Amino acid sequence: MTKALQRAGKYRLFSRLKVGSGKSEGYRMGTPEQLAELESAGDVIYQNSRYGNTYVIDRPGMDRAFEDGTPIVHLGQVEGIEALLTGYPAEWSVVLLWCGREVTAARSAGRGDRDVEARLNAWDATQADVEAHPGQVWDLSVDTSVVDPAEAAGLIDALLGGGWRPWSRAPMG
DSSP states (O other): OOHHHHHHHSEOOOOOEEEEOOOOOTEEEHHHHHHHHHHHHHHHEEEEEEEEEEEEEEHHHHHHHHTTEEEOOOOOOOHHHHHHHHHSOOOOOOOEEEHHHHHHHHHHHHHSOOOHHHHHHHHHHHHHHHOTTTOOOOOOEEETTTTTTTHHHHHHHHHTTTTOOOOOOOOOO
């Protein structure tokens, strides 16, 4: 879905700063010293740890992302969404992309992930987080097990174009 949106030319995936190891594609790899500098400057909007790494949404990175187009920010925590909405004023739209646990497992295995169980643990944590925040309002909710990436991208593009603002909550399982 992100790749389909990026093909439109005006959207860009926000590359979070990643402090740690492993996959680097889609991230700006950083060091603990860089993270400490951002923290001391008050430039960390949100950070979380998962898979033994720290992932950061930082103000300078977000500034650059807006210069390049409309950023797409992937977040799996409601706390992160709230931090971004309050910590970086912009006209944000919040989209819940969801699929069932079994679909997640199959997709992860199909990509050749070696940490499928860790990814399912993350799915469980995200589901619990979403359920713990019943007041969180999504501008759009898409069940990616029934909506293909191109169609999801079209729905999001329409939402951001201002012509369509539905609200629905996809089933959580």
